[in-house]
Amino acid sequence: MARSSAFSSARPGSAGPGAVVPRVYLDYGGFSPVDPRVVAVMRPFLEGGVGNPGAPHSLGLEARASLDGARAKVARLIGGTPSGVIFTASATEANNLAIRGIALRATGRHIVTSAIEHVSVLNACRDLEKQGFAVTYVPVDSEGRVDPEAVARAVRGETALVSFIAANGEIGTLQPIDALGRVARARGVPFHVDAVGAAGRVPLAVDEAHIDLLALSSNDLYGPPGAGALWVRPETKLAPMILGGGQEGGYRAGTENLPAIVGMGVAADLARLEGPAEVARLRELRDRLLAGLLERLPEARPTGARGEGRLPHHASFVVPGVKADGVLLELDLRGVAASSGSACNALTGEPSHVLRAIGCDRDALEGSLCFTLGRWTTASEIDVVVETLPAVVARLRRLAPR
Amino acid sequence: MPPVADTKLDCVGLFCPMPILKTREAMKRLTSGQILEMTSDDPASEADMKSWTARTGHELLEIERNGTVFRFFVRKTR
Numbered sequence: 001m002a003r004s005s006a007f008s009s010a011r012p013g014s015a016g017p018g019a020v021v022p023r024v025y026l027d028y029g030g031f032s033p034v035d036p037r038v039v040a041v042m043r044p045f046l047e048g049g050v051g052n053p054g055a056p057h058s059l060g061l062e063a064r065a066s067l068d069g070a071r072a073k074v075a076r077l078i079g080g081t082p083s084g085v086i087f088t089a090s091a092t093e094a095n096n097l098a099i100r101g102i103a104l105r106a107t108g109r110h111i112v113t114s115a116i117e118h119v120s121v122l123n124a125c126r127d128l129e130k131q132g133f134a135v136t137y138v139p140v141d142s143e144g145r146v147d148p149e150a151v152a153r154a155v156r157g158e159t160a161l162v163s164f165i166a167a168n169g170e171i172g173t174l175q176p177i178d179a180l181g182r183v184a185r186a187r188g189v190p191f192h193v194d195a196v197g198a199a200g201r202v203p204l205a206v207d208e209a210h211i212d213l214l215a216l217s218s219n220d221l222y223g224p225p226g227a228g229a230l231w232v233r234p235e236t237k238l239a240p241m242i243l244g245g246g247q248e249g250g251y252r253a254g255t256e257n258l259p260a261i262v263g264m265g266v267a268a269d270l271a272r273l274e275g276p277a278e279v280a281r282l283r284e285l286r287d288r289l290l291a292g293l294l295e296r297l298p299e300a301r302p303t304g305a306r307g308e309g310r311l312p313h314h315a316s317f318v319v320p321g322v323k324a325d326g327v328l329l330e331l332d333l334r335g336v337a338a339s340s341g342s343a344c345n346a347l348t349g350e351p352s353h354v355l356r357a358i359g360c361d362r363d364a365l366e367g368s369l370c371f372t373l374g375r376w377t378t379a380s381e382i383d384v385v386v387e388t389l390p391a392v393v394a395r396l397r398r399l400a401p402r
Numbered sequence: 403m404p405p406v407a408d409t410k411l412d413c414v415g416l417f418c419p420m421p422i423l424k425t426r427e428a429m430k431r432l433t434s435g436q437i438l439e440m441t442s443d444d445p446a447s448e449a450d451m452k453s454w455t456a457r458t459g460h461e462l463l464e465i466e467r468n469g470t471v472f473r474f475f476v477r478k479t480r
Contacts, residue, residue, distance in 0.1 A: 122446075123417040129445045130470050348419045348426070350454060365457075 023335035024381040028313065028374030029169050029197065030339050035222040035270060035375065038263045042224065045259035053256050054247065063258055070265025077221075077268040078195070078214055079205035080231045086248045087229050087261050091196045092120035094215035094230035097241045097251065098192045099124040099163060102213070103133060104239035106160030110134045113163045114146050115357040116171075118194055121163055122353070133160075143305040144173035144358050152183045159189050166198035170341030170354045170370060171304030172314035174202060181210030190236060196220050197311055200271030201279055212236050216268075218260060222375055223267030227260035282373045283312040285382050289371060290315050292386035297393060303358070303368050313373040316341060318360070322396045324367025325349075330392040336385055341370030405463050405475045407439030408432060414471060417444050422454050425476070429460065432478045437463065440474045447472055 025033075044050065045066070051059030053067045068082070075082040088094045099121060103111070111125055115137040125135045136154040140146055146164060155162065162184040167174050177193060184191035192213040198204055199214075200221050206214055213236065218227035232238055232251075244253025293315075294300060302317045304310050319327065324340050331338055342352040351365055371385065411428045413421040421442045428438055440451075448465060451474050455462040459479050466473040 119418065123444075126417060126445045130443055348422045348454075350419070350422060350450070350457070 024384050025337045026371040026373060026377065026381070026385065027337045027339045028377075029341065029370065029372035031225070032219050032222050032374055033376065034219070034224050034263070035267060037270065038223055038266045041266045042259045042263040045262050050258065053258060054245070066262050067256055067258060070261045070268075073265035073272075074216065074229050074268045075231065077199060077272045078211075078216070078231055079207055080214070081234060083249075084231045084233060085229050086232060086251045087227065087256060087264075088248075088252055089226055089257065090228040091194065091215045091217035091220070092118075092228070093241070093252075094228045095120040095192075095194055096124050097230050097238070098213040098215060098232075099128070099161065101238040101241060101251070102161045102190055102192070102236075103128050105237040108156075108158030108160040110136070110156055110159045111161050111163065112136045112138060112151060112154045112159055112189075114138050114140055114165070114175075116140055116144055116168055116354045117163070117165050118169065118196070121165065121194060125163075140173075140357055142358050142360075143309065144168050144171050144303075144354065145305060145309070146175050146180065148176055148179040148183050151180055152187075155183065155187045155189060159187070161192055162189050163192040163194070165194040165196075166204060167196075167202070167311045167314075168304065168354060169197050170352060170368065171316050171358065172310040172370075173304040174198065174309055174311065177204065177209045177211070184212075185210040197314075200268070200275045201312055206231060206233070213238075218264035218267060221264070221267040221271045223264040224260045226257060227264040229264065278375060279312045282377065285373055285377055285379060286313055286315050286371075288379065289373075289382045289385060290317075292382070293317075293389060296386065296390040301360075303355070303360070313377075314370070315373075316368050316370045318355075318366055318368050319393055320366065322366065322393055322400075324369050326396050327369060327389070327392055330396065331385075331388065334388050334392065336388055338385075339370050339372075340367050341372075404466060404473070405437050405439075405477075407475060408436040409438050411438060411440040413440055413442040413444070413447070415443065418446050418450060421447050422450055425451070425454070425474075429476070429478055434478050434480055436478050438474075438476045438478070440476065442472050442474070443470045445470075447474075451476075 051063045053063040071085045072082040074085050129135050138150050138154050164175050164180055166177050181191050190212040193211050194215045196217045212233040214231040216229045219225040240251045242253050247253050300317045300319045425440050461477040463475040
């Protein structure tokens with residue numbers, strides 16, 4: 001674990017052909033480097049000697065055992081039964097399977113969610129709206145938190161699903177998942193949680209929080225991209241999304257991506273075992289980043305919840321008078337990789353739906369800066385950002401004075 | 403009578419951010435004063451198109467709705 005940054009020169013060429021190696025990588029929310037210990041376990045699964053988990057020969061049986069081992073590891077991270085784990089290609093796919101899979105089997109045609117969900121949840125809900133479903137987008141407060149009492153008022157007799165993201169990727173706010181789960185359970189409605197960002201970083205157990213469906217991303221846990229999972233409580237009525245040869249309980253057919261799935265399993269184990277110590281370290285670094293920046297840029301406005309109410313590795317804020325995309329470009333030129341926290345509005349240039357929903361319309365036009373720390377973030381990287389960002393802001397203000 | 407469009411763009415079946423992305427690309431190919439007709443059935447596209455035209459300054463001439471399908475007429479202003 002001697003890597004000085006996410007794409008360290010200790011691994012030459014690892015940043016890809018022609019890529020400029022950033023000195024400071026604070027976009028773990030966008031992509032995490034795969035842990036070398038995960039890569040080591042995956043390697044033989046890529047290099048041969050491993051069969052198809054569905055095959056009847058001995059290589060197939062070994063593959064089946066590896067698949068089941070990964071299932072058990074992923075289940076242990078969230079305190080669920082291993083048989084409930086359905087491997088997918090991404091958390092986006094897991095969210096789609098949860099929402100559309102529940103909707104297809106449900107008699108009720110109403111869904112309760114929030115206005116600040118990940119776009120994979122929002123677009124799945126909008127697709128259901130087109131098919132005649134009603135969707136209630138429960139509003140959030142100025143820190144992006146959903147009020148469980150408002151959710152209780154939104155649930156109706158025909159509500160088929162309650163779905164909330166555990167932690168918002170753009171502003172870092174944690175939802176009161178336990179309280180939301182109690183509301184859903186009391187009304188007998190399945191409860192789906194998009195746990196990307198939160199799993200492995202904040203306590204999250206499916207039984208305690210009354211969660212019936214939970215979506216995970218492999219890469220978010222320092223596993224390989226191309227794997228995700230939906231955990232489903234036994235007896236939950238779910239329709240399959242991809243039809244074929246009955247893999248993954250018939251809910252998600254297609255030969256399993258065993259190398260990535262095995263990698264995800266190792267990553268989940270590491271997150272469970274090392275998560276608490278890592279979170280304590282990252283929380284300290286995050287607080288150092290925020291304190292240093294607010295001292296030099298006192299006009300910066302943090303977005304989302306404070307302290308214990310937000311993701312421990314996440315800092316986000318708006319700097320009045322400068323556009324976030326300009327700041328990100330300048331930071332990149334100086335070797336600092338960060339993001340706006342929203343891939344969707346980076347494409348369109350539109351104000352993000354999250355910033356609009358928390359009621360800062362003016363801030364939304366300027367955009368929020370999002371720094372996500374991770375396993376290889378160091379104190380010296382934080383100090384570089386604390387020095388660099390104020391200089392970038394000062395330069396942009398000189399170039400475009402108001 | 404709806405406006406007469408110079409170009410039509412079919413975004414039915416697509417979701418955010420695709421209708422706005424494709425609209426932006428289509429507008430680049432028009433000259434100032436020309437009209438784009440975009441159809442979409444994303445329930446979010448009405449709010450998205452209002453916000454996008456307000457921000458970019460293009461003129462949202464008319465929104466028609468037929469069932470779940472919206473028809474937007476946008477005049478390029480610059």
